[in-house]
Amino acid sequence: MPKSPNEIADELTQLPPSAISLTISDETYFDAIRGVVDIFASKKNLNTIYISAAIPSQSIIDVLNILEVNLENTYFVDCISHMMVGSTKRHPNVHMVESPTMLENLMLKVEYLIKKSGDKGNVVLLDSINMLAIHNSPKILSEFVHILNNNMRAKNAYIVIFSIEAFSSEEIGNMMGFVCDIEISMNKEEEK
Numbered sequence: 001m002p003k004s005p006n007e008i009a010d011e012l013t014q015l016p017p018s019a020i021s022l023t024i025s026d027e028t029y030f031d032a033i034r035g036v037v038d039i040f041a042s043k044k045n046l047n048t049i050y051i052s053a054a055i056p057s058q059s060i061i062d063v064l065n066i067l068e069v070n071l072e073n074t075y076f077v078d079c080i081s082h083m084m085v086g087s088t089k090r091h092p093n094v095h096m097v098e099s100p101t102m103l104e105n106l107m108l109k110v111e112y113l114i115k116k117s118g119d120k121g122n123v124v125l126l127d128s129i130n131m132l133a134i135h136n137s138p139k140i141l142s143e144f145v146h147i148l149n150n151n152m153r154a155k156n157a158y159i160v161i162f163s164i165e166a167f168s169s170e171e172i173g174n175m176m177g178f179v180c181d182i183e184i185s186m187n188k189e190e191e192k
Contacts, residue, residue: 001189002031003031005035005038008186009035009039011159012036017158019149019161020157020180020181020183020184021161023165023185023186024186026166028186029112029164033127034069037064042070046120047075048122051112053080053127054080054128054162056081058090058094060076060127061076073120077095077097077106078092079096080100080131082099090146090148097112101136101139105170114155121156124148128161129145129172133169133171138171142179145175149180151167
């Protein structure tokens with residue numbers, strides 16, 4: 001049985017700022033987003049920096065608007081929309097990276113948004129490790145995630161990395177086990 005958005009938010013709220021691998025499925029995808037972006041970030045009064053590598057940011061924004069999620073303190077770093085044709089409408093809180101292979105640019109955008117937030121805390125949501133793995137070699141991706149996690153730890157920020165169950169591999173599982181402090185799942189039966 002999957003966890004509700006409130007349950008995952010409560011679980012995250014009990015954790016100190018850390019690197020968290022969150023295993024999700026197609027059925028729990030939007031519950032996980034809502035739990036992190038809407039409920040958890042609001043409870044902790046955090047800015048959300050949403051790295052969009054799986055679905056274009058505008059599609060996520062449209063769904064969150066339907067769910068009546070306040071996006072005032074949510075910023076997107078979108079590295080997938082530029083590759084797709086017809087992506088013309090852009091939200092003011094969206095920052096584009098040309099390709100999911102441009103990991104250094106992605107890191108620079110996240111750093112810029114962290115600095116821009118001043119003293120306010122942050123949660124960085126990486127959606128998802130599986131999609132970045134399609135576009136990057138395992139070694140480069142592992143190095144990127146390791147550096148991102150260390151930078152966020154130094155800034156006392158949370159980082160939540162989505163790992164999509166259906167697209168997971170042993171290699172991704174090992175990488176997440178190595179670079180993340182905590183591994184949790186949206187599925188109650190599979191909770192570690």
